[in-house]
Amino acid sequence: MHTLHLLLVRTINRLALFKILRGILLLKVDPAFLDCPAGYTPGFLDEKQLRHFARDPQNELDDSFLDEALAKGDRCYAILDGENLAAYGWYSRQPTRINPPDMLLDFDPDYVYMYKGLTNPLYRGQRLHAIGMNRALQSYMEEGVRGIISYVESTNFDSLKSCFRLGYQAFGSIYLLRLFGRSLRLYSPACRHYRFALREEAPMGGEVGASKA
Numbered sequence: 001m002h003t004l005h006l007l008l009v010r011t012i013n014r015l016a017l018f019k020i021l022r023g024i025l026l027l028k029v030d031p032a033f034l035d036c037p038a039g040y041t042p043g044f045l046d047e048k049q050l051r052h053f054a055r056d057p058q059n060e061l062d063d064s065f066l067d068e069a070l071a072k073g074d075r076c077y078a079i080l081d082g083e084n085l086a087a088y089g090w091y092s093r094q095p096t097r098i099n100p101p102d103m104l105l106d107f108d109p110d111y112v113y114m115y116k117g118l119t120n121p122l123y124r125g126q127r128l129h130a131i132g133m134n135r136a137l138q139s140y141m142e143e144g145v146r147g148i149i150s151y152v153e154s155t156n157f158d159s160l161k162s163c164f165r166l167g168y169q170a171f172g173s174i175y176l177l178r179l180f181g182r183s184l185r186l187y188s189p190a191c192r193h194y195r196f197a198l199r200e201e202a203p204m205g206g207e208v209g210a211s212k213a
Helices: 001-013 046-052 063-071 129-141 157-165
Strands: 017-026 040-044 073-079 084-092 102-107 113-118 148-152 169-179 182-187 199-201
Touching: 001 017, 001 157, 017 063, 017 182, 040 113, 040 129, 073 129, 073 199, 084 129, 102 157, 113 129
Parallel strands: 113 148
Antiparallel strands: 017 148, 017 169, 040 073, 073 084, 084 113, 102 199, 169 182
16 A cells, blocks of 8 residues: 555656645653663753754754744753754644645644654664653643644655554544645645644744654
8 A cells, every 4th residue: 555655646746746744743741751861961952052053954943943943932842962963853733734735734733743852863763752852742742732643744654653652542643735836735624623734934944844853
């Protein structure tokens, strides 16, 4: 089934831009992913720290991205190893740019949108992504947020499998087709419940998208 789905999407993309975004939710904190390994420091980063880490290209935090994310109040939850940025994830309560960059993902503000997750290759295999995400969710729930909302492209089978293993549940899909400069968006019924939708806006700065860790 995976092979047929991938073939279908790739075939359509030869003629037009076509994406299927699988909406996912994380509604519970997993206590197994709350304790950081010894020597690591978890927490939200301030702008000064973010600008510092942006100087290193491998952190994928260019100034245009930071300008846009910080301007709308997005926050970065990170795990530091001394002065090194080991892993991070971004969280937003506002509509957020995805790929293609003229599209914004909208959602119910009772949830926080998790995006742009990254783990430095030197620190992979320590579950830092899961730890950071659960600690961030715990913090947001203390502020009244109901859970994390996000998406994974339907052809990213490994990421979908990883998300389900971490406790995410799927709730619906957005189908995006762009042909001759015009966009068609179709939604599965559950998307309406979570106000999960795409809207167009002029592109700015660098690409913002789904998570990778």
